[in-house]
Amino acid sequence: MTDQPSSIASEEIAASIPFSGTPAKYLKICIFGSIGIHAYLFFGYWAIKTFLAHEPWPNGWLVLVLTIVSTVWFAWYSYSWIMRLDAQYGRGSGWLQESTSVKLPWEMPRPKKKG
Helix, strand or coil: CCCCCCCCCHHHHHHHCCCCCCHHHHHHHHHHHHHHHHHHHHHHHHHHHHHHCCCCCCCCCHHHHHHHHHHHHHHHHHHHHHHHHCCCCCCCCCCCCCCCCCCCCCCCCCCCCCC
C-alpha cells in the first residue's frame, strides 16, 4: 500500500513524471516534428491541387523550396524554444523563485530550545 491518496488518477501521476530530456532528444523531436508537419501540409496542398482542383502543379519548384526552407527554419526555431524552456539556454534573468513552506500532516513539531 502506498501513502498516496486514491483520488489521484494514474494519468496525473504519469504527467508529473519529469521528462529526461537531453539536447539530442530535443533535436530529434524538433526535426521529426517539423518534417512531419510540413510533409502533411505539402502533400495535402498537392493532393487538393491535383485531385480536387484538377490543376497542374502551380509554381514549379517554388512551393517545394519554400516548404524545405520553412521546415528547416521551424526545426531550428522550435529547438531553440524548447532549449530555453528546459533552461539549457539563457541567463535566467527573467525568472522568479519564490520561497514557499508547506506543513505536511505527519510532521512532528520541533522541540523548543531551552536555554
